[in-house]
Amino acid sequence: MSTANMQLDRQGRLLHFLTVEGLSRRHLTEILDTAESLRGVAERRVKKLPTLHGKTVVNLFFEASTRTRTTFELAAKRLSADVLTLNIAHSSTVKGESLLDTLQNIEAMQCDMFVVRHQQSGAAEFVARHVKPHIAVLNAGDGRHAHPTQAMLDVFTIRRHKPDFSVLQVAIVGDILHSRVARSLIRALNILGAADIRVIAPRTLLPAQVETLGVRVFHDLRRGLQDVDVVVMLRLQKERMEGALLPTEQEFFQRYGLTEERLELAKPDAIVMHPGPINRGVEIDSRVADGPRSVILEQVTNGIAVRMAIMSITLGNHARPTGENS
Amino acid sequence: MSTANMQLDRQGRLLHFLTVEGLSRRHLTEILDTAESLRGVAERRVKKLPTLHGKTVVNLFFEASTRTRTTFELAAKRLSADVLTLNIAHSSTVKGESLLDTLQNIEAMQCDMFVVRHQQSGAAEFVARHVKPHIAVLNAGDGRHAHPTQAMLDVFTIRRHKPDFSVLQVAIVGDILHSRVARSLIRALNILGAADIRVIAPRTLLPAQVETLGVRVFHDLRRGLQDVDVVVMLRLQKERMEGALLPTEQEFFQRYGLTEERLELAKPDAIVMHPGPINRGVEIDSRVADGPRSVILEQVTNGIAVRMAIMSITLGNHARPTGENS
Amino acid sequence: MSTANMQLDRQGRLLHFLTVEGLSRRHLTEILDTAESLRGVAERRVKKLPTLHGKTVVNLFFEASTRTRTTFELAAKRLSADVLTLNIAHSSTVKGESLLDTLQNIEAMQCDMFVVRHQQSGAAEFVARHVKPHIAVLNAGDGRHAHPTQAMLDVFTIRRHKPDFSVLQVAIVGDILHSRVARSLIRALNILGAADIRVIAPRTLLPAQVETLGVRVFHDLRRGLQDVDVVVMLRLQKERMEGALLPTEQEFFQRYGLTEERLELAKPDAIVMHPGPINRGVEIDSRVADGPRSVILEQVTNGIAVRMAIMSITLGNHARPTGENS
Numbered sequence: 001m002s003t004a005n006m007q008l009d010r011q012g013r014l015l016h017f018l019t020v021e022g023l024s025r026r027h028l029t030e031i032l033d034t035a036e037s038l039r040g041v042a043e044r045r046v047k048k049l050p051t052l053h054g055k056t057v058v059n060l061f062f063e064a065s066t067r068t069r070t071t072f073e074l075a076a077k078r079l080s081a082d083v084l085t086l087n088i089a090h091s092s093t094v095k096g097e098s099l100l101d102t103l104q105n106i107e108a109m110q111c112d113m114f115v116v117r118h119q120q121s122g123a124a125e126f127v128a129r130h131v132k133p134h135i136a137v138l139n140a141g142d143g144r145h146a147h148p149t150q151a152m153l154d155v156f157t158i159r160r161h162k163p164d165f166s167v168l169q170v171a172i173v174g175d176i177l178h179s180r181v182a183r184s185l186i187r188a189l190n191i192l193g194a195a196d197i198r199v200i201a202p203r204t205l206l207p208a209q210v211e212t213l214g215v216r217v218f219h220d221l222r223r224g225l226q227d228v229d230v231v232v233m234l235r236l237q238k239e240r241m242e243g244a245l246l247p248t249e250q251e252f253f254q255r256y257g258l259t260e261e262r263l264e265l266a267k268p269d270a271i272v273m274h275p276g277p278i279n280r281g282v283e284i285d286s287r288v289a290d291g292p293r294s295v296i297l298e299q300v301t302n303g304i305a306v307r308m309a310i311m312s313i314t315l316g317n318h319a320r321p322t323g324e325n326s
Numbered sequence: 327m328s329t330a331n332m333q334l335d336r337q338g339r340l341l342h343f344l345t346v347e348g349l350s351r352r353h354l355t356e357i358l359d360t361a362e363s364l365r366g367v368a369e370r371r372v373k374k375l376p377t378l379h380g381k382t383v384v385n386l387f388f389e390a391s392t393r394t395r396t397t398f399e400l401a402a403k404r405l406s407a408d409v410l411t412l413n414i415a416h417s418s419t420v421k422g423e424s425l426l427d428t429l430q431n432i433e434a435m436q437c438d439m440f441v442v443r444h445q446q447s448g449a450a451e452f453v454a455r456h457v458k459p460h461i462a463v464l465n466a467g468d469g470r471h472a473h474p475t476q477a478m479l480d481v482f483t484i485r486r487h488k489p490d491f492s493v494l495q496v497a498i499v500g501d502i503l504h505s506r507v508a509r510s511l512i513r514a515l516n517i518l519g520a521a522d523i524r525v526i527a528p529r530t531l532l533p534a535q536v537e538t539l540g541v542r543v544f545h546d547l548r549r550g551l552q553d554v555d556v557v558v559m560l561r562l563q564k565e566r567m568e569g570a571l572l573p574t575e576q577e578f579f580q581r582y583g584l585t586e587e588r589l590e591l592a593k594p595d596a597i598v599m600h601p602g603p604i605n606r607g608v609e610i611d612s613r614v615a616d617g618p619r620s621v622i623l624e625q626v627t628n629g630i631a632v633r634m635a636i637m638s639i640t641l642g643n644h645a646r647p648t649g650e651n652s
Numbered sequence: 653m654s655t656a657n658m659q660l661d662r663q664g665r666l667l668h669f670l671t672v673e674g675l676s677r678r679h680l681t682e683i684l685d686t687a688e689s690l691r692g693v694a695e696r697r698v699k700k701l702p703t704l705h706g707k708t709v710v711n712l713f714f715e716a717s718t719r720t721r722t723t724f725e726l727a728a729k730r731l732s733a734d735v736l737t738l739n740i741a742h743s744s745t746v747k748g749e750s751l752l753d754t755l756q757n758i759e760a761m762q763c764d765m766f767v768v769r770h771q772q773s774g775a776a777e778f779v780a781r782h783v784k785p786h787i788a789v790l791n792a793g794d795g796r797h798a799h800p801t802q803a804m805l806d807v808f809t810i811r812r813h814k815p816d817f818s819v820l821q822v823a824i825v826g827d828i829l830h831s832r833v834a835r836s837l838i839r840a841l842n843i844l845g846a847a848d849i850r851v852i853a854p855r856t857l858l859p860a861q862v863e864t865l866g867v868r869v870f871h872d873l874r875r876g877l878q879d880v881d882v883v884v885m886l887r888l889q890k891e892r893m894e895g896a897l898l899p900t901e902q903e904f905f906q907r908y909g910l911t912e913e914r915l916e917l918a919k920p921d922a923i924v925m926h927p928g929p930i931n932r933g934v935e936i937d938s939r940v941a942d943g944p945r946s947v948i949l950e951q952v953t954n955g956i957a958v959r960m961a962i963m964s965i966t967l968g969n970h971a972r973p974t975g976e977n978s
Contacts, residue, residue: 045971046705047707047708048705066738070738070758071761074708078734277753278753297757300757301762
């Protein structure tokens, strides 16, 4: 059974959220619509819903990430769940028995949801394949493979500003090769029918046959930004510098850094996004990051609503009698 | 006043849970019966009871233990308590003033229960002797001395499969010498009137005069397993290898490892237990650990119900007017 | 705008709690009276109030402090808030963009209160200047500058024993130079109209022009203790020893350590305070610390009520329509 299919029950409802691959526009729209209705919760005086009261959500973080962990923790708490965060030693491996033993022990504690972050691709899927059917598994980033909740908060943020995907032009700029964010976002945009998805990067930071993902490739930032509605800047990881993949940070900024002047090439009402944390002066100029077109902090806010939505939907589907993963 | 007596009030009710030593069959049965009624909570849609709402439970962990800490934390949260976990530096000592100052400070924050884990024997008792009378103290493992909540979850798991202790034959296999689990379990089984308790180990891994605990000693695994109802395998700590107490892991497995073939010597419906985490291929073969007779993961599940029971009982006894520890 | 003024709204109500400097006796009395009414909560069977239900309190700890962090965490939980604790790497600096980016990300998660502890003076004020107006900021200690919640719990403890500040004589003993506790306490006592505030220390441990804070300076412990109502001992930080500021610990104790015999010089009903953790035998003798006049553990208990009061007051003022910081 493919990853895409294993996250759905027989009626095609979401039981896990491992990847956007293989999901339909209906699945994504359900998440976006639910997130829209939940977004208001955080603006109310009492920022809590009883949806997951009495449920136990376990954050299984094999890879450190304060930001992502925190938003999942807040999302779960605002749905009234009990939250357990386990920062697991990096020594555990996906294939090894020790990970499986850890999983089985935690599931024996009668938990309801695992949020998994791991440096190895396929880790969340591995977990979903091995846990008991009543447990929902969410992928909070696995290796270079996927970061589907980030992709959903990105398209949620886009939709709030540019509701019609059929005319949408998006440019994704920077280290596409190592970015699970880019990979998941490209898929989500294609599923939602985005008109034009561009990736802008040097050859050394592009995966082989990237065009097969359904994107147009640009090596020149100025040409790629022409008339887009959305610019998504990716974080440049400094480790990559040493791998000889890249010239210096300065040179990268000169060729691919987003400045106010370059942003002029996009549509006048274009928005600027970044999954964070930003490297000021490396991939983005501070004036752009803090400027009127930046929706970077909106993305953070939306991330909680989107994660609340995915938690509610997947656990809700587990509760239904026919929702069992058999 | 002995440890055994100091955990009871004048009416003989449990105020702390430090050791099974000195408790009566009535005490243990009360815990088991309460755990039985609480076990269902984790299977309900809303896995919470209001029993400890507004109470503060403090996990004082001087020794790392994700598994034990997590089950206590979940037990407290499912009883609606506020939980505070303090991982305290190993430098604090049981006798030193610094531990006492730490304790007094935390109790001044008006906490209701201390769950204590410490590498020194007697630590939980030390804490119980020094905290204010309204605080309940639970021993979550102290040195080589005791691990009484583990013993209770073990006998709880046994009772669910083999309700009649008067005909029960149990074999405990492996490193008895360093095991607080074994020590507590032997006492609990004796109190509950188990018919036959056997320890199976090489001489180097047995305490002096182990027979005085009320067990029969075997050095040969095959002879010891003959017709038992329950096999409890202990974790072999790799540090022991270096202490020249032991031959290699391979040799240990050859002589004392539990395999499917050896398990045939036990009763046909015998169950296999292990306090976890298991060392596959050292003390237990994977086919046994994952096989149909293994109740190892049930032990984890039961651990939460048993800890909820002990928390409810001890705090309940503190609330009674005559329950004061005077 | 001064720190003092920026923590008040136009009607002079507390929006943040950054320093006692610039506050009026009315502000301090409101906190003390509210804390008095909240002190009873911790003695009830259910130690919780719904005041902050649905609010998110974030502990931003740039400097480790288990004790202070724990009391803030308990205060927030007893007011039913959701609590998030972030132990942030010491590398973040107050002026650097990275701290600002961290702050903006956390505030984008729709939090309601930041509790800030930082080794640099002015950090909490920096945070308050940069967060969105709906967020309340509490200073949990910034560099050598201030520790205003500690000062409030100190004056709260004093008032419960010595209600009339107009006749109150207080001696603060030890390392005044490096103590944010001393600085904040001296200001609070002056605002409340304490009759006589003395500092007792060697010259090397006094700030320049300390008299301008409104205190009388003594270098001799015996003379300084004469007839005081309250003795506040400060923690001597061992790092100071190496800086040549001090003779040995033994010599310090000989000259400035509080013993039973020296305490005889104070009023017969004088109380002894210490912000903790105490160095037994360095600044205070154990017989005094544990003696009948010590209110050191009462201070810990009061700390929770005082922090609950400050949390309730500042968030309550944010909720009012005219409370906006404009």
